[in-house]
Amino acid sequence: MRFEGSPTYVATRDLKLAVNAALALERPLLVKGEPGTGKTLLAEEVARALGRPLFAWHVKSTTKAQQGLYEYDAVARLRDSQLGDARVAEIANYIRPGVLWEAFDSDAPAVVLIDEIDKADLEFPNDLLRELDRMEFHVYETQRTIVARHRPLVVITSNNEKELPDAFLRRCFFHYIRFPDRETMSEIVAVHFPGLKHELLAEALEAFFDLREVPGLKKKPSTSELLDWLKLLLAEDIPPEALHSRDHRTVLPPLHGALLKNEQDVHLFERVAFMARGGR
Numbered sequence: 001m002r003f004e005g006s007p008t009y010v011a012t013r014d015l016k017l018a019v020n021a022a023l024a025l026e027r028p029l030l031v032k033g034e035p036g037t038g039k040t041l042l043a044e045e046v047a048r049a050l051g052r053p054l055f056a057w058h059v060k061s062t063t064k065a066q067q068g069l070y071e072y073d074a075v076a077r078l079r080d081s082q083l084g085d086a087r088v089a090e091i092a093n094y095i096r097p098g099v100l101w102e103a104f105d106s107d108a109p110a111v112v113l114i115d116e117i118d119k120a121d122l123e124f125p126n127d128l129l130r131e132l133d134r135m136e137f138h139v140y141e142t143q144r145t146i147v148a149r150h151r152p153l154v155v156i157t158s159n160n161e162k163e164l165p166d167a168f169l170r171r172c173f174f175h176y177i178r179f180p181d182r183e184t185m186s187e188i189v190a191v192h193f194p195g196l197k198h199e200l201l202a203e204a205l206e207a208f209f210d211l212r213e214v215p216g217l218k219k220k221p222s223t224s225e226l227l228d229w230l231k232l233l234l235a236e237d238i239p240p241e242a243l244h245s246r247d248h249r250t251v252l253p254p255l256h257g258a259l260l261k262n263e264q265d266v267h268l269f270e271r272v273a274f275m276a277r278g279g280r
Contacts, residue, residue, distance in 0.1 A: 001050050009038065009045035010180075010187045018175035019046055019153075025173055028114075028132055028154035033177030035159055036222020042177075043113035043155040052153070053106055056113040057099040063120050065127030068098040069137050069146075091141050100131060104148035112154045118161040125168035133171065180223060182209065192227050193234070203240040204230055207253045211260070214272050221259040229258040 003019040005011040011019075019042075022029035031039045047054035057068055073094045081088045103110040117125060131137045135148035156172065158164065180188060182205055189201060208229070212220045221229075232255045233243075243253050252270065253259070260266050 003046050003049055006045045006049045008191060009041060010184060010191060011042075011045075012178075012184065015042070015175060015177065018173060022155075022173040023153055026151050028156050028172045030156045030158065030164075030169070030172035030174045031177060032158045032160055032174070034179055034220070034222060036224040037177045037179060038223065039157040039177060040113065040115050043111055043115075043157075046153065046155065047111035050111070050153075053103075053108060053110045054113065055099045055103040055106075055110055055152075056115065058115045059117055059119050059124070061119050061121075063124065065120075065124050066098075068100045068114075068128065069131065070098050070101055070139060071096045072141050095139060095141060100137070101146055103152045104135065104146055106149065106152070109150040110152040112152045114154065114156045116159060117156050118158040118164065122162070122165070126165050129167060129171065185223070185226070188223060189227070189230065193230055196230070196234075197240070199240040200230075200233065200243075203243040204233065207243045208259070211253070211269065214265075214269055216268055217265050219261055219265060225259055225261075229255060232258055 001023075003011070003016055003023070005016060018029060018031075031042060033039055043056070044054060046052075072091075073096060077088055077091070077094045087093045097105070099112065103112045132154060135151055136145055138145050185205060185208075186201065189196060189205075204226070208221065208226050211217075232238075236255065238254050252266065256266070256269075260269065
């Protein structure tokens with residue numbers, strides 16, 4: 001099956017090609033891009049569009065690769081042995097399958113999301129090389145080998161917080177999700193707010209992209225933050241003309257807290273807007 005996008009997710013031609021290339025090559029799809037550009041949502045939409053089950057693994061700084069395979073709960077077994085529980089005789093009762101085990105054991109081909117892999121330590125990607133290559137792993141406590149019934153599509157996201165090992169990158173098909181241009185952003189907004197008036201959309205996009213172009217911002221507003229802002233504008237019934245106020249005392253757009261997330265960026269935007277208006 002091929003991924004051709006979905007009614008609820010605007011996928012560019014390049015992104016659809018990347019997903020289908022990963023499917024054809026049977027390799028993990030490594031997706032990078034600015035936070036808020038829909039990397040995580042991509043895996044969910046691919047699973048929905050292809051009719052596949054989704055198994056999501058959200059990585060933290062403390063996550064170990066072993067946890068994606070399985071975990072052995074030795075503490076629970078010790079506690080049960082002290083209580084005289086008969087379950088302790090069978091070590092398999094204390095093996096907790098991880099996300100990859102569940103995906104390997106799925107009756108249907110699955111989609112596996114390994115979200116924000118760059119949050120983990122440097123050894124995390126390398127520790128998964130063999131399992132992602134061979135689609136199998138060994139459970140030492142039970143001397144059982146888990147082999148994937150079907151090869152899942154593995155979608156790996158990264159915010160580029162740290163470099164990934166070359167050996168890991170060689171095994172992936174890579175795609176960088178570029179920040180949407182105005183036309184693509186209009187399509188994305190139309191999916192979420194199909195009845196949005198043209199005047200409000202035009203003014204909102206103008207204000208949004210003007211803000212993103214301010215040099216020196218610590219955090220540029222993302223697609224998801226634009227959608228949050230539009231939701232608030234609609235809820236508060238803000239008129240289009242209010243988004244580009246000519247009043248020098250109100251240089252910030254209304255409800256700007258949905259777009260600017262720290263005081264340095266707020267002050268920077270105020271200074272730039274003040275200078276653009278000739279210091280008046």
